[in-house]
Amino acid sequence: MSKFKFIDLFAGIGGMRIAFETAGGECVFSSEIDKYARRTYSANFNEDPFGDITGISPKAIPDHDVLLAGFPCQPFSLAGVSKNNSLGKEHGFKHATQGTMFHEIVRILEEKSPRAFLLENVKNLKSHDRGNTFQIILDTLQDPEGLNYDVCHRVIDSAGVVPQHRERTYICGFKEHNAAFEFPDILPVNGKITLKEHILDEEPDPKYTLSTKLWQYLQEYKRKHQERGNGFGYGMVDPNDPGAVTRTLSARYYKDGSEILIDTGADTPRRLTPRECARLMGYPDHFHIPVSDTQAYKQFGNSVVVPVVRQIAEAVEAVISASD
Structure with a gap:
């Protein structure tokens, strides 16, 4: 079976990449704006990530099966949502995300339409701006007249696999609706880590x-x-x-x-x-x-806990393989 392809956005030092490569994926594009993080990424993957993601056309990004992104948490304009809905302009949720890094993810999902995505953010994403930020993210990803992904999310604590309390929000989506995906119960693979x-x-x-x-x-x-x-x-x-x-x-x-x-x-x-x-x-x-x-x-x-993402990656890969 050929490897599934993924892209690594807001890549940091490549934690999500390690996890998805371990699950059988092949990275075909990476992006990271911080020059020091790019130095570490390059030293480990022999690849210099693209810099500012806002400076690339989605058309120039290679086709891929899975989009990965650990994006920054930014507020959206709710006024923009209601105003643009009432004016009948392009979907208000999409308009509300403009000027944010999440909007860059939306641009690429629209153009490339990958089979799946995995987004990672801080636990407080769910309560950010009184819950408005998270709701706009979900509405944008699920919009039946827009991206139309089947989306699920979970807050996961890494203490199950490493001796560190680290709660993060993971959002996973599939183009195929009713895909048999569930977030795995994160458990140690080779015994307890002390x-x-x-x-x-x-x-x-x-x-x-x-x-x-x-x-x-x-x-x-x-x-x-x-x-x-x-x-x-x-x-x-x-x-x-x-x-x-x-x-x-x-x-x-x-x-x-x-x-x-x-x-x-x-x-x-x-x-x-x-x-x-x-x-x-x-x-x-x-x-x-x-x-x-x-x-x-x-x-x-700023990184992800690699074994947490690896277990999620294996679950994503299983869904993709089953639908091939």
Whole structure:
């Protein structure tokens, strides 16, 4: 059987690509605007992604079976929806998305009409702008007079496969209505992944240990917020606890590392190394990290958890194969 083809939009460093290649797919086009992310992508896939997606005609994008996109969350113009519906112009939902990155996805779906798509976003996409953003996305994708995809969605926590709480919204759609697709229950494939055995370096560089000054500041910061009844503060994990699960790794981890600190048993904890962040996101150890620590933290903090997407990719591939 020939490989199914996919495109990788807002590709970041290629986490979704790894997952879909593992499921038997072939990437025929990629796009990423950040120059540092492109450097990492190129180092791992020997391919330089196209830059600004707004600068390419959908006609120039190769035909593909599946569109992948981890797009940024942006508000839509609801006024534009009602106004354009009342004026009888092109579908109001489509008009409302103009000027956003989601609109770029819509442009390509309209022109190329792939058999399926998988979109990824933050958990809060569902509540963004009081739920209006998510509703417009669904309406646009499902519009029977427009894109007309059969769409399903789920918030998935990666803690089932890596020791990190990371909830993300996944939206999957198929041109074939009533396709036998269900989001898989995300489960570990090769046994439980623990921090100590699978994520942490045995001898991390001492430079990742917090300074006494920063550690004192973080403790004071947490104490002040706790007094006010807030939940802010650092997140310490014990590497010797086989059930330890970290907080969500964010793109701002490079600032002070406070959301995930490793208890060293000494006076001060340490932050994760970039390689440990890669493992926490499910990247293999042969994945190249050709950028500075600051950029690496941003890149992994913005990425998907690869084994989560891989299990979704396998379910998507099964539907595509069944309809061939």
